[in-house]
Amino acid sequence: MHSCCQTSTDNPTKSIQCPVCYQKGKTIQLITLKALLQPTALETIYPELTYTFCANSSCEVVYFSDEQTFGKDMLKVSVFQKDAALEVPVCYCFGWTRERLIQAVQENQNPIDHIREQIQAGRCGCEVNNPQGACCLGNVTSFIRSLDKI
Known part of the structure; x- marks a missing residue:
C-alpha cells in the first residue's frame, strides 16, 4: 500500500x-x-x-x-513556510495549525502520534493538501521542537 x-x-x-x-x-x-x-x-x-x-x-x-x-x-491556501500566522496549517491533511499544536503541547497531548496513526491508516493526502507536496510530519516535528526552545 x-x-x-x-x-x-x-x-x-x-x-x-x-x-x-x-x-x-x-x-x-x-x-x-x-x-x-x-x-x-x-x-x-x-x-x-x-x-x-x-x-x-x-x-x-x-x-x-x-x-x-x-x-x-x-494559491488557495496559506503556505506554512511563508506565513507565520497561528491559524496557518502545519499539517494540512488533519487540520493541525500552529495554534492547535501549541494548545495540544500545553495540554500534554502528542499530535505527532495522532498524525502517525492517520498516516498508517492510509488517510493522508499530502501531495494534494500540502503546498510542499510532501509529508508534513517533519514540519510538525520541527515546530513542536521549536516550542521547547521558547
Missing part, C-alpha cells in the same frame, strides 16, 4: 534554485499545483514542465519552473 508519507525511490527529488531568492527548492508533482493553485493560475501551467517548491520564508515565490513562477497569492 502506497502512502503519501512513505519515502519513494521511484521519483527522487531534484534540487533546483529559485529564480528570485536562489535557494534550492524541491521538485514537486504536478498534482500538487493542480490541487492548490487558484483557477486563474492553474490555467497558465505547462504540464510538460517540472515545477519546484521554494521553502524560503522571505521569498514570495512558492512554485517555479524554468519558464514561470507562482507566488503565495496564487
Whole structure:
C-alpha cells in the first residue's frame, strides 16, 4: 500500500534554485499545483514542465519552473513556510495549525502520534493538501521542537 508519507525511490527529488531568492527548492508533482493553485493560475501551467517548491520564508515565490513562477497569492491556501500566522496549517491533511499544536503541547497531548496513526491508516493526502507536496510530519516535528526552545 502506497502512502503519501512513505519515502519513494521511484521519483527522487531534484534540487533546483529559485529564480528570485536562489535557494534550492524541491521538485514537486504536478498534482500538487493542480490541487492548490487558484483557477486563474492553474490555467497558465505547462504540464510538460517540472515545477519546484521554494521553502524560503522571505521569498514570495512558492512554485517555479524554468519558464514561470507562482507566488503565495496564487494559491488557495496559506503556505506554512511563508506565513507565520497561528491559524496557518502545519499539517494540512488533519487540520493541525500552529495554534492547535501549541494548545495540544500545553495540554500534554502528542499530535505527532495522532498524525502517525492517520498516516498508517492510509488517510493522508499530502501531495494534494500540502503546498510542499510532501509529508508534513517533519514540519510538525520541527515546530513542536521549536516550542521547547521558547
